[in-house]
Amino acid sequence: MRIIVDRTRCTGLGMCESVAPGVFEVNDDGEMELRTATVPGERLAEVEQAVACCPNEALRLAP
Amino acid sequence: MTGHLVVVGASLAGLRAVEAARRTGFTGRITLIGAEEHLPYDRPPLSKAFLDPAGAPVPTFRRENVLQNELGVRLLLGAPATHLDPGRRVVVAGGRNVPYDALVIATGAYARELPGTRGLAGVHTLRTVDDAVAIREALDSGARTVVVGAGFIGSEVAAAARRRGLDVVVVEASPTPLSGAVGERMGEVCAALHRRHGTEVRCGAGVTGIEGAGRVGRVLLSDGTTLPADLVVVGIGAVPATGWLQGSGLTLDGGVVCDETLFTGVDGVYAAGDVARWHNPMFDRPMRLEHWTSAAEQGAVAARNALAPETAAPYSTVPYFWSDWYGGRIQFAGIAGEDEVRVVEGEAGGRLVALYREGDRLVGALTVDAPARVMKYRGLITRGASWSEGLAFAAERRRRTSGDLDAGVGTDAGAGKRRMPA
Numbered sequence: 001m002r003i004i005v006d007r008t009r010c011t012g013l014g015m016c017e018s019v020a021p022g023v024f025e026v027n028d029d030g031e032m033e034l035r036t037a038t039v040p041g042e043r044l045a046e047v048e049q050a051v052a053c054c055p056n057e058a059l060r061l062a063p
Numbered sequence: 064m065t066g067h068l069v070v071v072g073a074s075l076a077g078l079r080a081v082e083a084a085r086r087t088g089f090t091g092r093i094t095l096i097g098a099e100e101h102l103p104y105d106r107p108p109l110s111k112a113f114l115d116p117a118g119a120p121v122p123t124f125r126r127e128n129v130l131q132n133e134l135g136v137r138l139l140l141g142a143p144a145t146h147l148d149p150g151r152r153v154v155v156a157g158g159r160n161v162p163y164d165a166l167v168i169a170t171g172a173y174a175r176e177l178p179g180t181r182g183l184a185g186v187h188t189l190r191t192v193d194d195a196v197a198i199r200e201a202l203d204s205g206a207r208t209v210v211v212g213a214g215f216i217g218s219e220v221a222a223a224a225r226r227r228g229l230d231v232v233v234v235e236a237s238p239t240p241l242s243g244a245v246g247e248r249m250g251e252v253c254a255a256l257h258r259r260h261g262t263e264v265r266c267g268a269g270v271t272g273i274e275g276a277g278r279v280g281r282v283l284l285s286d287g288t289t290l291p292a293d294l295v296v297v298g299i300g301a302v303p304a305t306g307w308l309q310g311s312g313l314t315l316d317g318g319v320v321c322d323e324t325l326f327t328g329v330d331g332v333y334a335a336g337d338v339a340r341w342h343n344p345m346f347d348r349p350m351r352l353e354h355w356t357s358a359a360e361q362g363a364v365a366a367r368n369a370l371a372p373e374t375a376a377p378y379s380t381v382p383y384f385w386s387d388w389y390g391g392r393i394q395f396a397g398i399a400g401e402d403e404v405r406v407v408e409g410e411a412g413g414r415l416v417a418l419y420r421e422g423d424r425l426v427g428a429l430t431v432d433a434p435a436r437v438m439k440y441r442g443l444i445t446r447g448a449s450w451s452e453g454l455a456f457a458a459e460r461r462r463r464t465s466g467d468l469d470a471g472v473g474t475d476a477g478a479g480k481r482r483m484p485a
Contacts, residue, residue: 012434014434014437015356015383017438017439018383018438018441018445021439025435026438027434028435030392053359053360055107055355055356
């Protein structure tokens with residue numbers, strides 16, 4: 001699965017980083033960066049939770 | 064389980080409850096009851112971008128079609144709940160009896176009002192989209208603005224008024240703003256942000272009267288000052304919406320009292336969001352939070368637990384909230400432990416990171432314009448990190464950034480970029 005970020009919605013709150021650190025990381029400009037393009041299988045549950053908890057609904061998963 | 068899930072409260076927690084119910088495969092009936100006429104909408108933007116002149120649309124979460132057809136939710140909007148009879152398993156809302164098999168209470172909180180101001184035009188609290196529209200219209204007309212209460216909502220409104228170049232005074236009854244949320248010392252740091260952006264903050268001044276002929280004209284303070292005002296926004300806290308539950312048998316004590324699974328102790332009844340006072344295992348104490356994050360998460364947990372009580376899971380969290388002032392962002396994770404607060408990066412007046420201690424445990428982190436930091440500390444707090452681990456982590460960050468977090472400290476309101484070395 002790939003993570004798709006809607007940059008028009010993301011405001012860098014960092015909820016995703018809190019749920020799945022190392023996959024998502026907010027940088028010093030307040031922008032969220034993906035640390036991996038595709039989701040490692042063992043982290044899928046975490047990433048799904050991160051996607052679900054985004055306050056701005058800026059994240060989704062695609063095959 | 065089949066049967067009928069009823070969710071009272073059609074804001075974030077209620078919406079997340081119905082979504083989670085469907086996600087777990089619940090195929091029974093779902094009814095979502097809301098006091099307001101509006102479809103579920105997002106509240107944080109109402110005191111932020113929504114107040115800008117461009118006139119952002121109502122931040123509705125889901126279209127009616129999605130709620131009704133895709134999620135299969137019956138909507139009962141504009142129908143305030145007035146009664147709960149757990150013996151008969153019936154909620155009364157908008158004059159209708161709604162029977163339930165499982166119930167999630169997510170009625171939120173009301174904005175506290177200043178006594179004696181109801182009906183006086185130009186005086187508003189800010190909780191609903193209708194409130195926000197009225198405030199935006201007043202700002203559009205260039206209102207001289209007085210904000211009562213230097214909490215987060217009031218502070219965001221003040222920042223919105225200043226973005227438009229309007230005169231604004233913030234009046235705060237206690238000696239330090241936000242002392243409950245972030246502690247006295249950091250409350251002072253936050254108040255300084257206002258002053259730096261031309262917002263006058265008067266602490267230790269109570270409002271003794273609001274006068275005007277039909278609409279507000281001036282605000283009288285306990286120190287004898289009279290402030291001219293066309294718009295007064297009252298942000299003095301919120302009261303959990305439990306009035307309709309009086310006599311229901313639920314335990315009401317600063318909210319609907321719940322155990323760690325959000326169970327109220329009354330068969331089939333769970334609570335979520337601002338209205339719920341539950342036992343948070345993370346800090347082993349009862350808490351009632353008014354944060355977006357916990358409302359969303361609790362809504363989902365409460366629904367899942369209500370539908371499968373035998374496998375009910377606890378809800379444990381490190382509270383998190385954010386507030387946007389003058390183009391900058393304040394973020395807070397955890398609780399404002401009272402044993403010690405220490406600034407570990409930056410300094411008051413610029414970007415900073417402050418940590419909170421309770422006993423030998425790291426329990427909280429406040430960041431001002433340090434967006435790359437806050438979730439790392441939230442992770443430490445979640446793992447139960449000790450105070451010394453927290454300090455060691457901060458020292459490591461400082462070492463990696465040459466200790467120079469203040470390089471290029473600027474206050475530029477509205478600046479899109481918030482630079483801080485990694």
